[in-house]
Amino acid sequence: MARSPNALNSSSSSTLIVGAGIAGLSLTLALLRQGRSVLLADRRPGAGAEGVGILLTGNAAQALAELGLGAAAAAAAERVAAVDYCDRDGQRLFELDLEARPGWGTFLCMHRHTLQQLLLAAVGTEHVRWGAKIVDLEEAPDDVMVRWDDGTTSRHALVVGADGVHSDLRRRLFGEVKTGLPGLAGWRFLARCPAGLQRPQYMLGNGCTLLLHPLPGGDLYCGAGPADTALLVGGEPLEQLRRVFGDFGGFAPAVLAQLSADTPLLDTTYHCVQIPSWRSRRCVLVGDAAHACPPTLSQGGAMALEDGLVLARHLATEPHVPTALAGFEEQRRPRVSQALSASLDRMFANRLASEHFIEVRNTILRAVGAEQLAAAWGPLMADEARR
Ligand SMILES: Cc1cc2nc3c(=O)[nH]c(=O)nc-3n(C[C@H](O)[C@H](O)[C@H](O)COP(=O)(O)OP(=O)(O)OC[C@H]3O[C@@H](n4cnc5c(N)ncnc54)[C@H](O)[C@@H]3O)c2cc1C
Secondary structure (H helix, E strand, O other): OOOOOOOOOOOOOEEEEOOHHHHHHHHHHHHOOOOOOOOEEEEEEEEOOOEEEEEOOOOHHHHHHHHHOOOOOOOHOOEOOOEEEEOOOOEEEEEEHHHHHOOOOEEEEEOOOOOOHHHHHHHHHHHHOOOOEEEEEEOOOOOOOEOOOOOOOOEEEEEEEOOOOOOOHHHHHHOOOOOOEEEEEEEEEEEEOOOOOOOOEEEEEEOOEEEEEEEEHEEEEEEEEEEEHHHHHOOEEEEEEHHOOOOOOOOOOHHOOOOOOOOOOEEEEEEEEOOOEEOOEEEEEEOOHHOOOOOHHOHHHHHHHHHHHEEEHHHHHHOOHHHHHHHHHHHHHHHHHHHHHHHHHHHHOOOOOOHHHHHHHHHHHHHHHHHHHHHHHHHOOOHHHHO
């Protein structure tokens, strides 16, 4: 009988990683570098990353460097020396000079598809199966049997769920989990960078934030949101976006003027995953599947990259898979919890409030905004914390 194009290697020594996003690719690369047999399966029919751009904070860029991709990433990204927080008129509330922070590493901003291409090229297409979905999974003491939607089966010493915030593997292991952060939404889109905008700018309105991130090639990654959903009523998305951000000043008019009915607007919803365990005996969750976090500190992708490196390290030093998984979770929990709770804290500042509250908020941000942001990012950038 002819093997289906998605027929999967059925060696019980292999690791199966489900999901070729940032976490799955990072782990695959780290394990391949150890000479391990890895199969990476994704339900998408082929490569293609969702999203527009991504800020890789110092810890994310450092993880890429540890994966051997430091120079390639730097060459394909905009280096981010500082970030500006502004009010809705475009008046600066504070700036944070990232390069003045010792040990923080280099912050980079790049197109999402570039990051995926970098990771995929390093992994090599022969290790990836696109269009592959699990329909059943049975865990035995020494391996895991996986049944695929094309009728084939495979056995693996370890199965890793890197299948994102709506993880199917998580549901199989632990049941349904609430992930949504209700009340906040928005859009992401690509524009051309207005002349004079040289570094990321976060424009804080009342219940709505406009994020502008210069990308390589004169592109601009725009995040219109988080916005309080109370503001997002009536009309088509483009109308809503123009209405909510229509009174923003600074670079906003030059960006909004580029929007048309043909501009792809990527709907954005926000999520948070907090579950008591990430693992069973021979299955483990990584990245958003285990601990999705809102993007206010740009830590989701960073944590996904780090997960891959740290899990690979535990598997390299501990041959007993359940023990290696326990070691991984024990090491990662405190750091991931810190990233998650600091990101959540900043998320709720995006709710609609009185104009008086916004004035007070802006006064506080002018005085201590930079130090508050540094205090949230600082522990996550510390080198020893991510090892
Ligand atoms: C608006 C927004 C902005 C963000 N900005 C940043 C930022 O600037 N910096 C940052 O570090 N992070 C950011 N993040 C977070 C970051 O995008 C995520 O944390 C990161 O993509 C998680 O990677 P992952 O590999 O765990 O999951 P994903 O990237 O979601 O990848 C999951 C993969 O699994 C596949 N899959 C899903 N289900 C199945 C299945 N059943 N079978 C097989 N395959 C499956 C999917 O096709 C996908 O390829 C942002 C998030 C949002 C929402």
